[in-house]
Amino acid sequence: MNDHREDEDYLLNGEERPETRADGEKLLDELGIFGVARRRFFEQGLAGGLGVFALQLLAKEKALAAVETAPDAVFAENAGLENAVRVSLKINGAAQSVEIDSRTALVDLLRENLGLTGTKKGCDQGQCGACTVIVDGRRVLSCLTLAARCEGKTVTTVEGLAKGDELHPVQAAFIKHDGFQCGYCTPGQICSAVALLDEAKNGEASAATKNLRATARDLKLSDEEIRERMSGNVCRCGAYPGIVAAIREVQAGRETAQYWQFATEEEIAAAMSAGEEERDAAV
Ligand code: FES
Ligand code: FES
Secondary structure, eight states: OGGGOOHHHHHHTTOOOHHHHHHHHHHHHHHTOOHHHHHHHHHHHHHTTOOHHHHHHHHHHHHHHHHHHOTTOOOOTTTTOSSEEEEEEEETTEEEEEEEETTOBHHHIIIIISOOTTSOOSSSSSSSOTTEEEETTEEEEGGGSBGGGGTTOEEEOGGGTSBTTBOOHHHHHHHHTTOOSSOSSHHHHHHHHHHHHHHHHTTOOOTTOSOGGGOOSSOOOOHHHHHHHTTTSOOTTOOHHHHHHHHHHHHHTSOOOOSOOOOOHHHHHHHHHHHHHHHHHHO
16 A cells, blocks of 8 residues: 555655655756765655655755866856757847846846846836837837847847947937936837837838828828827836927927927026015915
């Protein structure tokens, strides 16, 4: 009736389950652990009353420890990586080939592996748009994009938009029209706007397009259309009027007046004295 023996029975008798032993042997074969190390592995596992899963962890730990202590060990790149895959892609014009965990999101590859911290991680679940980058000309949420799916693709981040000291027209327009405050959402807003302008050039419709049959290339976007097409990019600072004005200007291809300007010294002085008068009146 061995089939019905519980774990405690085995432990009390100083034995181990036959299936546990078999799994352990198989695992150690795969890991290349033999001799004394193999015997100690089973002694420890038995003494600790460990199950198969715990034995697997213990075996992995031992395998890694063996690699660390070998004086002439040759370390593979990212030896600690699980599910390692190599991904080759072009980022901001430069070819990159990196070994990553296959589960790595594009935003993490950019920020953590390549140090391109211009791309921001906000919600990390596809809600805010802060992580927007351009992949093969389309805007994508890099927090929801597996880096491994970008094999052979071209990625543009906010760092790749300017040409040397010359800002991309969208970047310059954001500054001119005060399209940001804290700036956290801005790289995503700018990448989104750059791709949006290409979508308009290609005549791609949006949910706000009035007549789908009449779409043509070089669409002239209304403010309503710009707002709809930028609706995936959230700005907690509420810089939306400036963002829309910036995109409108770049799309029009001609300079438009800033809707804001710094106050003059006279205006500041007048505002301060008005404030003082109000305070005096309230006392
Ligand atoms: S961080 Fe990707 S959508 Fe918010
Ligand atoms: S500028 Fe602060 S969140 Fe947009």
